[in-house]
Amino acid sequence: MTVDEMFSEKLPTWLELESVLRMSVAERITSLSADSLRRLYPDLIVRLSVRRHGLKLRDVLAITNGTAKRRS
Numbered sequence: 001m002t003v004d005e006m007f008s009e010k011l012p013t014w015l016e017l018e019s020v021l022r023m024s025v026a027e028r029i030t031s032l033s034a035d036s037l038r039r040l041y042p043d044l045i046v047r048l049s050v051r052r053h054g055l056k057l058r059d060v061l062a063i064t065n066g067t068a069k070r071r072s
Contacts (some may be wrong), residue, residue, distance in 0.1 A: 017058040020046050026055040030063050037063075040070050 020057075023034045030037065037055065038045060044059040062068035 006021070012057060012061075017061075018056055020054040021050065021057055021060060022052070022054050026060050029060050032063070041068060042071055044068065 001058070021029075023037065026037060027034055032040070036055075038053070041055075041063060044055055044063075046054050046056060048054050059068060
């Protein structure tokens with residue numbers, strides 16, 4: 001699923017909000033690098049495997065809205 005498809009004309013459903021996005025998609029939506037996301041929001045990172053990480057869509061949207069809690 002691409003970013004354009006995700007936000008075409010409807011609000012995301014509960015299931016879509018709980019889905020985990022790859023870091024590359026989260027980077028495009030938030031316009032932050034993966035390193036910045038890991039550094040500023042370590043509690044929101046979901047470990048998909050040993051090497052792969054992601055973020056839930058609800059957390060990505062909270063970051064873009066400015067409502068996500070940053071690391072102190």
